[in-house]
Amino acid sequence: MKPTIKDVAKLANVSISTVSRVMNAPDTVVKSKKTRVLDAIEELKYKPNALARGLIYKKTHTLGVVIPDIRNAYYADIIRGMEDASKKLGYSLIICNTDSDRNRLFSYLNTFYEKQVDGILYTSNPIYPDYYKELQRLNMPVVLVSTHSMEYELPSVKIDDEQAAYDAIKFLIDSGHRNIGMISFDLSDSIAGMTRYQGFVRAMREYNLEFSKDNICFINEFDHDPYAAAEELFKKAPDVTAIFTASDILAIGLMSYLHENKIRVPEDISVIGFDNIRMSRTSIPKLTTIAQPMYDIGHRAVEKLHARISGEEDDILREIVPHEIVVRASTRLIVP
Amino acid sequence: MKPTIKDVAKLANVSISTVSRVMNAPDTVVKSKKTRVLDAIEELKYKPNALARGLIYKKTHTLGVVIPDIRNAYYADIIRGMEDASKKLGYSLIICNTDSDRNRLFSYLNTFYEKQVDGILYTSNPIYPDYYKELQRLNMPVVLVSTHSMEYELPSVKIDDEQAAYDAIKFLIDSGHRNIGMISFDLSDSIAGMTRYQGFVRAMREYNLEFSKDNICFINEFDHDPYAAAEELFKKAPDVTAIFTASDILAIGLMSYLHENKIRVPEDISVIGFDNIRMSRTSIPKLTTIAQPMYDIGHRAVEKLHARISGEEDDILREIVPHEIVVRASTRLIVP
DNA sequence: CTGAAAGCGCTAACAG
DNA sequence: CTGTTAGCGCTTTCAG
Numbered sequence: 001m002k003p004t005i006k007d008v009a010k011l012a013n014v015s016i017s018t019v020s021r022v023m024n025a026p027d028t029v030v031k032s033k034k035t036r037v038l039d040a041i042e043e044l045k046y047k048p049n050a051l052a053r054g055l056i057y058k059k060t061h062t063l064g065v066v067i068p069d070i071r072n073a074y075y076a077d078i079i080r081g082m083e084d085a086s087k088k089l090g091y092s093l094i095i096c097n098t099d100s101d102r103n104r105l106f107s108y109l110n111t112f113y114e115k116q117v118d119g120i121l122y123t124s125n126p127i128y129p130d131y132y133k134e135l136q137r138l139n140m141p142v143v144l145v146s147t148h149s150m151e152y153e154l155p156s157v158k159i160d161d162e163q164a165a166y167d168a169i170k171f172l173i174d175s176g177h178r179n180i181g182m183i184s185f186d187l188s189d190s191i192a193g194m195t196r197y198q199g200f201v202r203a204m205r206e207y208n209l210e211f212s213k214d215n216i217c218f219i220n221e222f223d224h225d226p227y228a229a230a231e232e233l234f235k236k237a238p239d240v241t242a243i244f245t246a247s248d249i250l251a252i253g254l255m256s257y258l259h260e261n262k263i264r265v266p267e268d269i270s271v272i273g274f275d276n277i278r279m280s281r282t283s284i285p286k287l288t289t290i291a292q293p294m295y296d297i298g299h300r301a302v303e304k305l306h307a308r309i310s311g312e313e314d315d316i317l318r319e320i321v322p323h324e325i326v327v328r329a330s331t332r333l334i335v336p
Numbered sequence: 337m338k339p340t341i342k343d344v345a346k347l348a349n350v351s352i353s354t355v356s357r358v359m360n361a362p363d364t365v366v367k368s369k370k371t372r373v374l375d376a377i378e379e380l381k382y383k384p385n386a387l388a389r390g391l392i393y394k395k396t397h398t399l400g401v402v403i404p405d406i407r408n409a410y411y412a413d414i415i416r417g418m419e420d421a422s423k424k425l426g427y428s429l430i431i432c433n434t435d436s437d438r439n440r441l442f443s444y445l446n447t448f449y450e451k452q453v454d455g456i457l458y459t460s461n462p463i464y465p466d467y468y469k470e471l472q473r474l475n476m477p478v479v480l481v482s483t484h485s486m487e488y489e490l491p492s493v494k495i496d497d498e499q500a501a502y503d504a505i506k507f508l509i510d511s512g513h514r515n516i517g518m519i520s521f522d523l524s525d526s527i528a529g530m531t532r533y534q535g536f537v538r539a540m541r542e543y544n545l546e547f548s549k550d551n552i553c554f555i556n557e558f559d560h561d562p563y564a565a566a567e568e569l570f571k572k573a574p575d576v577t578a579i580f581t582a583s584d585i586l587a588i589g590l591m592s593y594l595h596e597n598k599i600r601v602p603e604d605i606s607v608i609g610f611d612n613i614r615m616s617r618t619s620i621p622k623l624t625t626i627a628q629p630m631y632d633i634g635h636r637a638v639e640k641l642h643a644r645i646s647g648e649e650d651d652i653l654r655e656i657v658p659h660e661i662v663v664r665a666s667t668r669l670i671v672p
Numbered sequence: 673c674t675g676a677a678a679g680c681g682c683t684a685a686c687a688g
Numbered sequence: 689c690t691g692t693t694a695g696c697g698c699t700t701t702c703a704g
Binding site: 014015016017018021028029030033052054055056057058 | 673674675676677679680681682
Binding site for chain 1: 423473
């Protein structure tokens with residue numbers, strides 16, 4: 001059995017309170033006893049039981065994170081950022097997959113509650129009224145990651161999706177493209193769907209460029225077939241010269257489709273993605289994309305949650321982190 | 337504050353033991369009280385505190401998983417498999433990144449110990465004597481995932497790496513290739529390095545094919561630059577007709593390098609990878625590869641760990657799961 | 673400075 | 689069937 005504080009006390013011939021003290025307030029113990037205790041701890045390789053401690057302190061130094069699907073490469077760096085920040089701040093991460101499913105989400109929130117996590121990192125999905133209600137009820141600190149809520153006062157960390165999409169389209173327009181297509185997420189997705197679509201529309205309007213519904217193809221973010229989307233878009237708008245996709249994964253799927261159909265990128269069609277996942281650096285051709293600072297988003301989110309947990313003042317409720325355009329080889333200039 | 341069992345007891349006008357009973361042995365409580373308690377629980381939205389329970393049961397229903405680097409796409413499906421199995425069996429997963437660093441690993445093992453996880457999933461890295469010693473000392477159930485140990489009696493789940501590599505080379509040979517190169521992990525990596533290299537050697541020998549040291553380029557798995565590796569191999573062995581890489585990520589990096597240097601795949605050079613990560617389905621060209629059942633490995637590992645935790649008989653200590661070759665577009669037949 | 677005792681939230685005998 | 693009591697491992701008054 002694992003040694004407990006009792007075993008240490010017995011071995012060091014002191015009371016358990018003294019053992020507790022050398023761990024929590026070493027200065028209040030006389031040196032002679034302190035060394036005896038320290039030796040006993042060393043000999044038994046004693047480590048305090050975090051459950052017992054958590055019961056008293058009401059802190060578990062554990063954070064719960066919900067993610068739609070960890071297989072999506074987008075989350076790899078976010079989690080890495082969270083992990084590094086957590087290690088630094090002394091937290092462990094319980095990671096859960098929701099598949100964007102309400103029941104799974106609620107089930108995990110319940111687990112978090114029972115396990116007394118100190119806070120929750122909620123990723124990507126929108127916050128619906130009943131989600132908010134549940135979160136309120138649980139009464140645990142939350143920060144939204146790569147998503148946010150305008151209706152509710154919930155802290156969040158994300159980029160400016162509308163502006164980012166606008167910048168992508170503006171880049172294409174500045175490169176001489178006029179007939180631009182987009183593979184977008186469903187507009188029902190208020191975070192990655194609607195906003196990026198709006199950025200597209202704003203840029204097109206601003207430059208007085210016409211576009212029809214056929215220029216855009218909508219798909220479900222968490223249940224999509226990039227190939228099918230690419231095919232659909234091409235049937236509807238075969239003469240676009242550039243396509244903006246709402247994610248790099250879509251862009252890579254699109255390029256794969258184009259390659260199969262002997263359409264060259266960027267000679268025949270320029271492609272610009274969104275996210276800048278690792279893969280976009282080794283795709284063929286290398287992908288031009290809107291880069292999100294995924295690692296920083298994850299890192300910052302944990303810091304922000306930590307601040308909330310510690311009751312520190314949290315200056316900005318809805319944090320916007322900068323995006324940037326990374327120009328690689330999948331887009332080209334069109335000289336009229 | 338969160339409601340406790342006391343609050344429920346008070347509201348239902350029974351003792352806390354009765355409340356405890358309706359949760360753990362409902363049949364031993366008379367209906368009238370039971371409904372009163374259930375109503376109180378419902379009204380207060382009471383959920384038992386897992387810390388308190390864990391303290392008594394000495395079970396936390398939490399598993400610790402260590403992974404070299406979660407950004408590596410290889411782990412995405414493994415974790416997904418673990419996640420699904422965990423949900424099914426009632427576990428939560430604490431996921432940690434070690435960067436294959438001893439100190440980080442030991443630090444996390446320590447956290448696992450303090451947090452009283454029920455078991456540990458140890459991924460990919462070899463088990464060194466001091467790791468084993470530490471694992472022994474902690475005295476927690478462990479299962480090795482995509483790695484194993486011949487020296488120690490540790491349960492594991494993985495494919496037969498040597499045979500898998502052999503199959504890859506055999507496939508190339510059967511396709512008419514004679515001058516075959518390999519980008520391998522360092523031989524100091526006894527799991528993914530040495531074994532796959534040995535599979536390569538065995539196949540070449542078996543078919544009486546000559547190969548020199550120049551046909552192989554070794555790199556560090558967790559700190560590599562696929563480009564540099566590709567370049568190095570090409571300088572040393574420019575006339576290979578096919579290359580086997582120890583991972584899909586290496587293969588994709590290699591194809592990117594080849595594309596930049598106007599070497600066509602598979603027309604000029606065939607490429608076969610290892611793993612079958614998602615990306616290999618959308619690479620250009622689509623990658624021929626040795627498929628590991630990552631999801632199953634993760635899933636099975638959790639089941640196996642659960643069996644150990646529950647003290648069930650665990651038939652096979654070192655489980656080997658089947659691999660298969662997935663032929664796509666990055667390899668071609670050579671007709672002499 | 674230090675030990676005894678109470679208590680964190682819950683379960684498990686043990687009487688009744 | 690059910691309430692009382694004694695812990696699980698640890699921290700924290702409270703005397704001394």
